[in-house]
Amino acid sequence: MNKTKLLKILFYLNIAIVLGLVSYKVYLNLVTSEFEAEHTEQLSDISALLEKQDSYSFAVVGNINNSVGIFERRIIPMLNDANIDFLISAGNAVSGGGEDKYRAIRGTLSRLEMPYLLTFGNNEYEEFGSFRFYNHYGPHFFSFSSNGSRFIFLDSTGKTPWQWQLRWLEDILKGDSSKHRFVFIGHPPMEPKEAFFLAEEEDFLQPPQFKQALMKTLSKFGVDRVFSSNISIYSEREHNGITYITTGGAGGLVLNQDESFYHYVKVTVNADGSVEHSVKELEIGQHPILKQLESLWFFIHSLFYVGYLNFILLVSLFLVISTKLYNAVFVGKDYYPDYDIDPEPWLKNPMRVAMFTNNYLPFIGGVPISIERLRNGLVKLKDKVLVVAPRYQKKMEREEHVVRMPSLFSFGEKSEFRFANIFSGAVRKKVKAFKPDIIHVHHPFWIGSLGVFMARRLKVPVVYTYHTRLEHYAHFVFLPGSLFRNIIAHFLVRRFANKCDGVIVPTQSTEEYLRMIGVKRPTFVQPTGIEFDRFQQVAPEQVDTLRQQQSLSDETVFISVSRLSNEKNIDFMIDAMAQLKEQTDKPFRFLIIGDGHQRHRLQGRIDEMGLQQQVTLVGAVPPDEMAIWYQLGDAFLFASQSETQGMVILEAMAAGLPVVAVRSSGIDDVVEDEHNGYKTPAKQALWCKRVKQLLDDAPLRKSLSENALAFARDYSVDKFSCDVRHIYAETLARYHEKK
Numbered sequence: 001m002n003k004t005k006l007l008k009i010l011f012y013l014n015i016a017i018v019l020g021l022v023s024y025k026v027y028l029n030l031v032t033s034e035f036e037a038e039h040t041e042q043l044s045d046i047s048a049l050l051e052k053q054d055s056y057s058f059a060v061v062g063n064i065n066n067s068v069g070i071f072e073r074r075i076i077p078m079l080n081d082a083n084i085d086f087l088i089s090a091g092n093a094v095s096g097g098g099e100d101k102y103r104a105i106r107g108t109l110s111r112l113e114m115p116y117l118l119t120f121g122n123n124e125y126e127e128f129g130s131f132r133f134y135n136h137y138g139p140h141f142f143s144f145s146s147n148g149s150r151f152i153f154l155d156s157t158g159k160t161p162w163q164w165q166l167r168w169l170e171d172i173l174k175g176d177s178s179k180h181r182f183v184f185i186g187h188p189p190m191e192p193k194e195a196f197f198l199a200e201e202e203d204f205l206q207p208p209q210f211k212q213a214l215m216k217t218l219s220k221f222g223v224d225r226v227f228s229s230n231i232s233i234y235s236e237r238e239h240n241g242i243t244y245i246t247t248g249g250a251g252g253l254v255l256n257q258d259e260s261f262y263h264y265v266k267v268t269v270n271a272d273g274s275v276e277h278s279v280k281e282l283e284i285g286q287h288p289i290l291k292q293l294e295s296l297w298f299f300i301h302s303l304f305y306v307g308y309l310n311f312i313l314l315v316s317l318f319l320v321i322s323t324k325l326y327n328a329v330f331v332g333k334d335y336y337p338d339y340d341i342d343p344e345p346w347l348k349n350p351m352r353v354a355m356f357t358n359n360y361l362p363f364i365g366g367v368p369i370s371i372e373r374l375r376n377g378l379v380k381l382k383d384k385v386l387v388v389a390p391r392y393q394k395k396m397e398r399e400e401h402v403v404r405m406p407s408l409f410s411f412g413e414k415s416e417f418r419f420a421n422i423f424s425g426a427v428r429k430k431v432k433a434f435k436p437d438i439i440h441v442h443h444p445f446w447i448g449s450l451g452v453f454m455a456r457r458l459k460v461p462v463v464y465t466y467h468t469r470l471e472h473y474a475h476f477v478f479l480p481g482s483l484f485r486n487i488i489a490h491f492l493v494r495r496f497a498n499k500c501d502g503v504i505v506p507t508q509s510t511e512e513y514l515r516m517i518g519v520k521r522p523t524f525v526q527p528t529g530i531e532f533d534r535f536q537q538v539a540p541e542q543v544d545t546l547r548q549q550q551s552l553s554d555e556t557v558f559i560s561v562s563r564l565s566n567e568k569n570i571d572f573m574i575d576a577m578a579q580l581k582e583q584t585d586k587p588f589r590f591l592i593i594g595d596g597h598q599r600h601r602l603q604g605r606i607d608e609m610g611l612q613q614q615v616t617l618v619g620a621v622p623p624d625e626m627a628i629w630y631q632l633g634d635a636f637l638f639a640s641q642s643e644t645q646g647m648v649i650l651e652a653m654a655a656g657l658p659v660v661a662v663r664s665s666g667i668d669d670v671v672e673d674e675h676n677g678y679k680t681p682a683k684q685a686l687w688c689k690r691v692k693q694l695l696d697d698a699p700l701r702k703s704l705s706e707n708a709l710a711f712a713r714d715y716s717v718d719k720f721s722c723d724v725r726h727i728y729a730e731t732l733a734r735y736h737e738k739k
Contacts, residue, residue, distance in 0.1 A: 010323050017316045035106060039138035045115035046086045050147035054271040057083070059280075060184075060247055061264045062090040062229025064108070065123065066101055067251025070262055072108045074282055075250060080113045082280070084266065087114055088151075090229040090247055091121025091186030097129015102136050117153070121186035122230055125157040141165055143172055149269060150178040152223075154214075156187040162210040166217060173221035180269055181223040188228035188246040189215055192235035196259060199231045218242055224275045225267065233259045234279055245277070341737065343729030346437075351728055352384045354436035356451030358443040359418065360389035360402070364595070364620050365563055366647050367442055367467045370528045372623075375401065377529065377721025386434045388427065388447060390420040403430045405447070422450040436460055438728050442467060444496035452499050461501035461735035463727065466493070466510060468642060490517045497521055502731040504724070507669035522734070524727045527669075528647050529720025531627075532713060535654040538631045546632055550616070555587035556695050559633030559657065561626070561648040562640060564596030564617070569639040569662065569682075574602065576639075576688040578609050583688070586695055588614060590637065593629055595620040630655035634701060635694045638662070641682065646670055653677075653712035658704030660690045676708035 050056055059079055064071045079087060093109075094101040101123075109116055118124070120140040124133045133140065140155040152172070154165055173181075187205040205211040205228075218226065219240035226244045232254045235246040249263040262282035269275055355375070360368045375385045391404035405420035405427055431454050439462045441451035448464070455462035497503050497519040505511045506527045514523060562568040570592065577590050592615065599617060606615050621629055630636075636652035641664035649659050649670050659677030661667045671679045678690040694701050 010319055014316050014319055036135050037138055038106070038136055039117060039142075042086075042115045042117055043144055046117070047144070047146040049085050049115070050149065053085070053147070055269055056085045056147075057266060057268040059084045059087045059264050059266055060090055060227045060245070061087065061250035062092065062227070062246070063232055063248040063252045064089060064093045064105065064250045065252035066093075066095040066104050066108070068108070070282070071251040072111060075262070075264055076108070076111050078280065078282070079264065080111075082266065084114060087112060087116040088184060088227070089116070089118045089121075089250075090184050090227040091119045091156075092123040092229055092248075092252075093118050093121070094123050094129070095252075097124055097127035097132060099132060102129070102132050106136070117151075119153050119184045119186055119229075120155050120157065120159070122157055124186075125159055130157070130159050141168070145176070145178055148178055149180040149182070150176055152181065152183045154183065154185040156185045156205055156210075156228075158206075162207075162213075166210075166213050169214075170217055170221075173217070176221075179273055180275060181221075182267070183218065183223050183226045185214075185226065185228050187230050188235070188244070189226065190235075190237040190239060190244045190246075192233060192246065192259065193237070194259070196231060196233050198255075198260075199233075203231050215239060215242075225277065227265070234261065234263055234265075235259065243277075249282075341730055341733045343726060343733045346729035346732045347726065350382045350384065351378075351438065351725070352386075352434060352436045353378060353728065354386045354388065354431055354434060354439045354451070354454070356388045356439065356441045356443075356447045356454075358390065358420075358445075358447050360387060361623075362392055364623065366643075369623060370467070370647060371442060373529055373531065373717045374721060374724060377717050378725065380718070381721060381725060383725070384434075386431065386436065388431060388451070390418040390447070392418070403427055420447060422447060428454065432458065438463060438732055440465065440728075441500070444493050448496065452496070461731045462499075463502045463504060463731055464497055464500040465504040466497070466514065467506075494518045501735050502727060504727060509668050522731070526720070526723050526727065527715055528650075529717035530647065530650045530654055530712065530715050532654045532716050535627045535630060535651065535712075538627050538655075542628050543631045546628055550589075550591065550632070552589060552632070553587075555589050556635075557633045558588060558590045558635050558637045558691070559593065559630060559652065560590070560637045561593045561629075561651070562638070563594050564592075564598045564602055566598065567640065567642040568596075569641060570598065570602055571605065572639040572662070572682070572684060572687075573637055574605055574609070574611065574615060576684050576691065577611055577615050579684065579688045580692055580695070581611065581614055583692060584695060588695055590615045591618050591629070591633070592616065593618045593621050593626075626651070627655065630657060633657050635660065635691075636677075637691060638667070639682075639687070640664070643667065650712050650715050653708035654715075656705045656709045658694060658701055658708050660687065660694065662687060672707075672711070674704075676704055676711050 059082070061071070061075065094105050118133075118137055120130075120133055124130070130140065140157075140160050141153055143150060143152045145151075150172075152169065154169070185205070187203065189205045189211050191199075191204055205214070219242065223242055226242060228244070228246050229248045229250075231246065232248040232252055233246060234249060237244045245265060247263065247265050249261055251262075254260045254262055264280050265277055266280055267275065267277045355371060357367065357371055359365055361372055371387065375387060378385050385401060387402045389402060389404060390407050392407070396404060405422065405424055407418040407420050427450075436458065438460055439451050439455040439458075441448040441462060441464045444464065444466075452462050493514070494517045497514060498521055500521055503514065503519060503521050503523045504526050505514060505523060506525070508525055511523050511525050560573065562570065564570060573590070573592075580588070599619075603617055606612060606617070618629075630652055633652075633655070634657070636649065636657040636659045638646065638649060638659065638661040640646070641662055643664060646661070646667055649661065649667070652659060653676060659671050659679075661671050661677065661679050662682045663679045667679050671677045673679055678693075680686040680690055694704075
């Protein structure tokens with residue numbers, strides 16, 4: 001058996017263990033018989049026993065904690081052989097308040113050959129367990145009397161107001177003529193003589209007023225013993241003639257030391273009226289020489305010994321860790337590309353490429369435009385391309401190269417994000433009939449996930465282009481923003497990218513981000529192409545006509561192209577324009593091209609700030625006309641931090657516009673400070689200072705403009721398409737070599 005197969009067996013074994021545990025929980029919750037008011041029957045049996053006897057004995061245990069290994073397997077047989085009439089748990093019989101825990105403890109206690117009663121403890125209260133205790137056993141505090149003895153059970157969890165319990169207790173004790181009185185309360189009223197290092201203040205009876213009033217009441221009327229648990233020790237304290245006993249060794253974790261060991265307490269009420277108690281210790285490996293070493297050993301041993309579930313869970317955990325360690329230490333990794341991969345056979349023939357995207361034309365955005373440019377470039381290279389995208393209107397013109405998916409619903413007034421029906425069988429049939437050689441997905445969820453699914457079904461490789469920083473879209477998600485930004489977004493990107501056979505990123509900084517979050521698939525740095533030549537072919541008269549339409553004269557014109565959405569940071573630029581207006585007398589206009597669900601709100605801000613003459617929301621512009629609008633400007637302004645490349649920045653440079661942008665992963669690799677523009681931290685004063693510098697210094701603008709134009713010349717669509725085609729070929733070669 002090879003190592004890979006062994007690791008697979010371990011992995012599936014872990015899955016089987018988890019499924020078994022889940023099934024066990026389902027069994028406990030749904031299959032086992034119902035039970036309610038269990039204490040009613042138990043009290044009846046106890047009363048019947050006591051009425052027939054002059055003397056009797058009972059056992060007190062604490063912190064059973066659903067223990068199988070200690071309580072069920074070891075202590076219960078001792079109790080059944082010890083000539084004891086009944087059992088009382090002083091608290092924490094369950095390890096938590098879940099339904100499965102209550103059903104499990106009932107199964108454990110059914111092995112007793114005597115009646116029993118439970119005290120409502122801290123664990124019984126957890127996980128909404130208070131109503132389960134009430135339904136399955138009875139009230140949280142109660143009292144009963146039989147054969148001259150009174151047994152009182154109190155609630156120390158805070159579920160029942162302590163003032164009410166004390167009033168009830170005093171009324172009972174005032175009229176009580178019992179010879180013996182025993183009190184049971186989950187939290188110990190008295191701390192042990194020597195501090196127990198695993199105990200904290202809240203492990204004892206709280207608040208202090210409750211503790212003081214209770215002990216005063218008990219001293220006033222007198223009781224024989226007060227039993228508590230909650231901490232894993234045995235302790236006795238005397239106060240005003242009353243013995244306070246803490247017993248916490250029936251299960252759970254103990255340290256196997258003088259005060260912390262497995263045990264139960266036997267209480268005997270003799271015929272002459274005397275009361276005796278003794279501690280029955282469960283002997284487990286008390287070696288005198290190795291006692292200190294055994295303390296550590298039994299702490300670890302307890303984790304496994306208290307129950308099979310804990311044992312199985314821990315073993316499963318260690319198996320997972322072992323598998324991870326094995327992969328980290330023994331499995332060889334090659335962090336360099338496989339230079340033996342030969343993509344040439346795939347480059348010689350036309351390819352069939354299916355692209356899956358959550359948005360596409362006629363929706364205007366960076367991703368749809370990038371996809372369309374790549375599609376056109378590949379078609380020019382004789383490849384066949386099929387785009388799978390949402391439908392934007394009920395009736396759309398038939399497009400030979402597009403499969404439209406019916407939209408279920410959308411977000412935003414301008415429908416930035418549409419959730420299409422990815423379960424459509426017709427769409428899958430069309431993709432299957434297309435017979436793609438490779439699938440290219442452009443989003444890490446929804447239609448992108450369908451693309452990965454189809455790739456697996458059709459047994460072809462899948463490539464993913466990381467276009468957008470997902471964490472900046474938290475406002476579109478019905479989850480706490482910080483949770484999505486800090487954890488979920490990175491998890492989604494990592495998980496999705498690692499499902500693909502190759503990942504395309506536009507910049508080096510984006511590749512570093514993916515490696516940092518744990519993406520291990522082959523990654524290709526490939527900037528998105530722009531139609532450089534189109535920006536050089538704009539006629540001057542077209543620009544003059546547009547200037548007249550926008551009522552522009554001699555003022556300096558700033559351009560920005562962006563969807564009007566939160567993640568694009570439009571407010572930042574509007575506020576900066578207000579600052580600039582206060583700092584200069586030179587006329588300027590800022591034209592923001594694009595549309596989105598924030599348009600109405602942003603226009604309201606512009607109006608409130610009196611910037612109508614300086615800032616204009618142009619709205620959406622057809623892609624074919626964008627080159628004219630860029631040529632209208634003197635500089636390009638940008639503040640978004642959600643880009644992976646910022647294709648509009650390259651387009652602006654192709655039109656000869658210097659850029660002022662906020663630094664981010666997509667900006668750092670494109671804008672060269674003081675060469676083709678400026679990039680600043682996300683601080684308005686610094687950003688505004690650079691904008692003012694371009695406004696005031698025309699020769700500087702000209703110099704930066706020439707550099708921007710030269711920089712953009714290297715990013716043509718033709719080169720972009722050829723490079724992506726080579727990525728496809730390399731991915732295909734690697735995929736089929738593995739097969």
